Amino acid sequence: DADVTQTPRNRITKTGKRIMLECSQTKGHDRMYWYRQDPGLGLRLIYYSFDVKDINKGEISDGYSVSRQAQAKFSLSLESAIPNQTALYFCATRGRQETQYFGPGTRLLVL
Amino acid sequence: QKEVEQDPGPLSVPEGAIVSLNCTYSNSAFQYFMWYRQYSRKGPELLMYTYSSGNKEDGRFTAQVDKSSKYISLFIRDSQPSDSATYLCAMSVLTSGTYKYIFGTGTRLKVLA
Numbered sequence: 001d002a003d004v005t006q007t008p009r010n011r012i013t014k015t016g017k018r019i020m021l022e023c024s025q026t027k028g029h030d031r032m033y034w035y036r037q038d039p040g041l042g043l044r045l046i047y048y049s050f051d052v053k054d055i056n057k058g059e060i061s062d063g064y065s066v067s068r069q070a071q072a073k074f075s076l077s078l079e080s081a082i083p084n085q086t087a088l089y090f091c092a093t094r095g096r097q098e099t100q101y102f103g104p105g106t107r108l109l110v111l
Numbered sequence: 112q113k114e115v116e117q118d119p120g121p122l123s124v125p126e127g128a129i130v131s132l133n134c135t136y137s138n139s140a141f142q143y144f145m146w147y148r149q150y151s152r153k154g155p156e157l158l159m160y161t162y163s164s165g166n167k168e169d170g171r172f173t174a175q176v177d178k179s180s181k182y183i184s185l186f187i188r189d190s191q192p193s194d195s196a197t198y199l200c201a202m203s204v205l206t207s208g209t210y211k212y213i214f215g216t217g218t219r220l221k222v223l224a
Contacts, residue, residue, distance in 0.1 A: 038166070041213040043199070043201075045212065099157055100157065102147075104153055105152070105153070
């Protein structure tokens with residue numbers, strides 16, 4: 001079984017809709033991250049969490065919110081989706097030192 | 112200027128070739144240097160990370176860091192078609208008590224059989 005899972009894997013939605021992307025991990029890591037990946041821009045950090053009570057904004061948090069429901073679960077919400085939020089979204093956990101473990105990604109298309 | 116620059120490729124090489132992938136950076140405070148491999152429709156997976164200048168070897172892969180030139184490289188020896196993927200460099204710096212990660216945009220590599 002994968003250590004970091006994301007659901008859904010693909011999602012098509014319309015402008016203005018609220019959607020939630022979910023991430024679960026079985027690695028027992030406290031630190032979890034949400035990134036988006038766009039062609040030519042690389043991976044950019046949206047939010048990160050060091051534990052259930054510690055949520056921090058990344059470089060591109062506008063238009064997004066997160067919830068850390070448990071050590072193993074970290075959800076990303078788009079309150080009112082817009083087309084420029086079309087991207088590939090990755091959840092990651094961080095273990096010892098610099099070892100980040102990424103999920104398989106969610107491909108989101110906002111029409 | 113981006114903090115991390117990486118040639119997007121694509122880079123096509125014949126099987127068995129030595130591949131050299133490179134990144135340059137501008138922030139001399141970067142402390143950790145990492146290489147990730149990302150297959151199509153998959154998440155990035157960590158290949159190697161290093162802290163200091165010099166070389167670090169793991170099987171067919173060698174990571175090289177030159178802090179004086181702000182330049183890092185990943186060498187792949189005896190490249191295989193299964194090495195075809197996008198390679199991302201990443202760097203981290205301690206900022207306000209936590210590590211901030213900056214990723215390159217990735218270089219797409221194709222190894223031809």
